[in-house]
Amino acid sequence: MYILRCADDSYYTGSTRNLLRRLEQHQSGKGANHTRKFGPVELIYYEEFTRIDWAFYREKxxxxxxxxxxxxxxxxxxxxxxxxxxxxxxxxxKYKE
Structure with a gap:
């Protein structure tokens, strides 16, 4: 699971089996619509999981x-x-008396 900062300062959260390849896709405009529209991107956070379904759950x-x-x-x-x-x-x- 990873978080990217886009050129417009928005965040994009995704998951992948191959982070370096996916980052290249985002940078080249072949990634998600959001990163294509608001790229280039910078990887600012990631977590590793042994199973892609766990990464996808965390992404969501x-x-x-x-x-x-x-x-x-x-x-x-x-x-x-x-x-x-x-x-x-x-x-x-917590706000109620």
């Missing part, structure tokens, strides 16, 4: 995260990662 998990939560992961800030995982809505139980 991280894709659903906010930008701040992704940045906490990228920057190895576990305390922030936990904080950004909490519900921030005013209706959340």
């Amino acid at each position: 998990q991280v894709q659903g995260w906010s930008r701040r939560k992704k940045e906490a992961l990228i920057n190895s800030r576990p305390v922030d990662l936990k904080q950004f995982a909490e519900c921030q809505n005013l209706s959340h139980f």
Whole structure:
């Protein structure tokens, strides 16, 4: 599972069996539509898994995260990662008296 920073400062999250080959595809415009449109890209984070289905599951998990939560992961800030995982809505139980 990997995260790329695109030229427009957006993040792209993907998974692959061969990270170097996939990165070359993104850089050459043969990758995903997002990286083709907003390339070039920079690899800023990756995790290795022994099974591609585990990597794909993690990719889908991280894709659903906010930008701040992704940045906490990228920057190895576990305390922030936990904080950004909490519900921030005013209706959340921690805000009720």
